[in-house]
Amino acid sequence: MALDDRKSHFTFVGTRPNRPDGLDKVTGRARFGADVTAPGMLFGAILRSPHAHARIVRIDTSKAEAHRDVKAVVTRADFADVPFKPGLEGEFWNVLENVMAGEKALYDGHAVAAVAASSALAARDALKLIEVEYEVLPHVTDVDKAMAPDAPVIREGAADYSVPEGMHPNVVRYHESGHGDVEAGFAEADLVIEDHFVTEATHQGYIEPHACLASLGADGKGELWCCTQGHWIVQKTCAALLGIETAQLRVTASEIGGGFGGKTTVFIEPVALALSRKANRPVKIVMSRSEVLRATGPTASASMDVKIGMKKDGTITAAQGVFRLQGGAFPGAPGDMTAMCAFAPYNLTNVRQVGYDVMSNRPKQAAYRAPGAPMGAFAVESVIDELCKKLGLDPVEVRLKNAVREGTKASYGPTYDRIGLVETLEAAKAHPHYSAPLKPGQGRGVACGFWFNHGGETSVSLALSEDGSAQLMVGTPDIGGSRASMALMAAEVLGIPYENIRVTIADTATLGYNDVSHGSRVTYASGLATIKAAQHAVEKLCERAAAKWGIPVDAVKWENGCAVPSGPNAGDFDPLPLAEITADMGRTGGPISGHFEATPEGAGVSFGTHIVDAEVDPETGKTSITRYTVIQDAGKAIHPAYVEGQFQGGAAQGIGWALNEEYIYGEDGRLQNPVFLDYRIPVASDLPMIDTVIVEVPNPGHPFGVRGVGETGIVPPLAAIANAVSNAAGVRMRQLPMSPPRILAALKGNG
């Protein structure tokens, strides 16, 4: 147990022990989505549309079915005509339509049929035997063009009540919020800047492709193994799509090789189940990288207009933003989130924000770390940087001057509880990075970012063993080190060593419902539930001690892993260690467990401030990030190394998004770069060492003060990097990614 960096009243929380999954992962023993097999297993493969938008006139699967190695072929017909829960609605219908196309193929890569065969090669070859007749339709992949009057309609009637009359049917949700009088505010300003910003869609880029092994019998009972951020939503969704009862499908989450929000839904899982049901054999499906990029959810692309007014002293007088987000051929682009987060760091008297959710012929967008927030921050923080530059003001001072604090009314409505934005800005100002000299050709950028964080449905069980060790069952897949942080929190309550606690991600049959690992919720919500479950077990331990000593239970308290009399009047008994109580538990009342379930509401919002130095080669437009510092409020860092990892990961993905990652569509509506050679995520040598500062302003909604840290870290990078690059190049970059051709063109256009 590493206690050398202990500096608080906590014993275990705040230390940096080795990760419990470390040995498995470095030795290859960890089992990821594609690592399991079953007796008699078949291999599934999915036929995908080569067209961006096409009516499916006819699918002839007879030749594939006649292939000697093929055991099942499925199309949409194998999902729609279900005896149970007919007529799927809402998001279930959208997911079904996405996992297997109905009347139309809606994007390049949209699944139209699938086969299961006795080998992966046979399955791949059998796809070529399926004949699909398409009637190709006009398509649109750009958000602004998708909103234009002459745009092809993706689907009539997809819009909800929020959309104002007269908008194109591709606009499916509308958000508007704010307060004050922005026009009056702009009139008070000494300088008003309004600009247009564009970001391209990027993929979460998890290294592990989607993979699953499914088995579903004619009795409606199924087993599913898959890599996912949340297996209860997989259970619920697959059961609905296949018309079986939820409890009859047992889903186990594999070890996961990255998700970042992209594995919070299903793609291949219902298909594998349908194939298995038809073939009466287990079916495994593993996506290729091209399938991942073409057919799983990237983030939304955005077109944005932001207008901000500022006084000469740096006071923001008014702010207004219009955020149009394209989320593929289904409702769901987080235009509302973009709008609500965009101005959230600032105390504004007058603010108005509008968000659009727009459909186009692209894959259904999926969550990606703080969905929607990074784009809005890019636009807003760029305009603030430009205002600071034109007014000769320090960008950190201006942000401090306008920063939200406890009691400030947020741009999106509520009043903030205790928050840590000011602390991150003060830390930025004091950090040596902020005052370090820049070399010629370099520029510095800063930006702030905000994310709500989330609680969500949570259930945790803890069971004590006779030898005094503990097993903890949580339902949130470990995507960021949560097994380590759960063990630390349980150790803190139980008073037993971290190493004596084994944390398992329980399957859907062994624990109550848990929401997915998203919304930066796991350390907060599963952590809170872990603490409460451990306290529940401690109550029982105290009861056993009280019974042994023959004193009332309220005369016993728990201290350093032992039951002790609560005071001198309670009696004179030696401390009774946990292991001594559990050794006898079979004879003193039976097994001792703790349990907790709730939907905690006090997640606590989170803010961060990033400082970036960039160097631009003026002859080629190539950018290198020379220095990067992340400062973020973690509330309380349970395992600081993992918190730093989250900060660094957000910065790394932000660097990719800002500089080179993008979905590139051809005139034909096909994705041009569905491989990692041309979808350019950063390689290790592209990144500088990323410095981190953990600010700890405790969240009053968590027993130990935790705020989620997984998402806020990707909110400031786009803006901070754009500000650094713009300052280095001497020309404002308003379009992402800031790829070398775009920067060189801007430099040439500038003179």
Added chain:
Amino acid sequence: MQYHRPASFAEASDLAAHATGITRFLAGGTDVLVQLRSEIVTPDTLIDIKAIDGVRDITRHADGSWTLGVAVTGAEMSEHPQLGREWPGVVEAMDLIGSTQIQGRATPVGNLCNGSPAADSVPAMVAAGVMATVTGPNGDRVVAVEDIPTGPGKTSLAQGELISALHIPARGANGGDAYLRFIPRTEMDIAVVGVGVNLRVDGDTITEARVALGAVAPTVLLVEDCARALIGTTLDDAALAALAASASAACKPIDDKRGTIEFRTEVAGVLAKRAAKIAYARAKGETA
């Protein structure tokens, strides 16, 4: 699919000459196997040439010239004690391709025969004046490397022909070469523009020069105008400007996901200048 592992180039040639459908020669496999797995090219006949005697040999001849076997990998070139001292540009160009794992498999012959205009080793080999022995049904012929690719994915090799060796000229005195490529990242990427420069000096004056451009036309280009811009100069600013202008003028690029016409044309000039400076310093025995 038929898989063969011939013991001689004559046998390999004979197998290929009599094969039907799509034939691929398998050396490192870093293109062939990737294309096979992603269903871009599914060969009917795969001829593995790694079992032929001498294909892994790097040989320096008495006159200072070199012969490379067709299965010599990038890693073997980089680790050779003398090759990189004489031809740093050629070795560095090959070394830029892929990861450490790929370097253990990938070969310059495969890079050449894949026919990509963006192949990193090819502009460096063209600038160096590398020749290839081509073995076919009618025996051997020797061909300049720049005459092998004829377009993206295409070569001048006839059915039954394959490259059986590469020949690098003797470095000789006062010579230097260099290769630079532009990629948006720092590694693990494909050239958006590549420039190989090889030159010789007499004192401060350039007496011989060869300049080759990659990824700016359907094939790697040997640009005579670039050489002319350098020969007779001391690589002064005017020479560099003329070199850049000639390089940009020679470009016939496309707009695609990897770069724009304007970008490639501009950056070809920039990289030509930078590569020429390195080659010039090397020719003069300075470190660069």
